[in-house]
Amino acid sequence: MKKLTPRPLPEAAATEPFADAEEAWLWFWHCQRLRDSRVRLERSGDRAGRPCDPDDIYRAVRRLQAAGRLGRGHLLVLVRYGQRQRPPDPRLPEEAVHADLWRAGLDRLHRALADKGLVQPLKTGESGDGHGR
Template sequence: MPTDRRTRHVPRPLPVRRTEPFDSAETAWFWLQRAQLCRAEGARLDGDPLAAARPCDPDDIVRAVRRLTADRVLRAEHLRVLTRHGRRLTPPDARLPEEARDAALWAEALDRLATPLRRKGIVA
């Protein structure tokens, strides 16, 4: 009687880590920007085993922004400000006259982004 000599591959269970939501939409946005910077440099996003596990992937935040843009909740000027200051990893400073408008748009955009991120459990 022939025996089946095929190797059976059974997935290993992944360790379950408690996830920690972001404390604000701004923190989530800067985390996304750092992840995109790492991706652009060719790094794999396996995650730091000592870092807090997050309840999402960077793409989940991107999808939320795209949805808000498609629904016209976020405008092109919001996206420009989020991108410009996100890449610098610093929020605009409302005390500087040249950044006052950016600071208002920044706050408005993050306020609008916080709602869907909260709904998904990404932001506490």
Template sequence: MAQARAHAFRVSSSRPAQPFFSAEEAWLWFWQCQIARDEGARFVADAGAVARPCDPDDLWRAALALLRRRLIDRRHLRVLAVFGRRLTPPDPRLAEEAVAARLWDDALDRLTTPLRAKGIVA
């Protein structure tokens, strides 16, 4: 007997999807969407200027999957959230952001592999 797939691919746009250049670009896009959602925006598929190969929540789920697999820890996730909400990466030249910059780079490096595998990052 054939089994149903747990996660079926769904087409959200009739336009060709443009993957993100990097995990950082994708992560900051997720936070732009999240901030707009927090402010009351409602998302409609295929309404953006550029068709993306994922939903914003796919990025959050990918980060949580890394946390569950212990490839990142809560410090990484906290840095991704704090600086993501600021829509700017931490500045490694600032002493108070140097540790955060290392965690940011490490987390995004680990996030790149699953995002690339899913076609979210080119």
């Protein structure tokens, strides 16, 4: 019988919080795209040394949804533009409402991620998406 032994854990690399929830959310979707392509995610390959796994971002969104802080409209917009790897453009009439939902959703996500140290804390006068909008 073959004895199974755990692989040694890699040394902990220095990590840097995301600048804001938008950066974290777009990174999450980038990782999802890689997963869908069956690419193995390696923490050491990330230039910035991310402070979490993509699943941590997903779980934060699910907790906000379960608590009623993110509604269906927020989620649809976050998913649609996350998959596109860009925020909605508020200058385009067809994306203006989406831009409002995007900002509101990211504001709530930023607060949840900041509480866990995954994004930079808000500065006075900034909205939760880190862009001061």
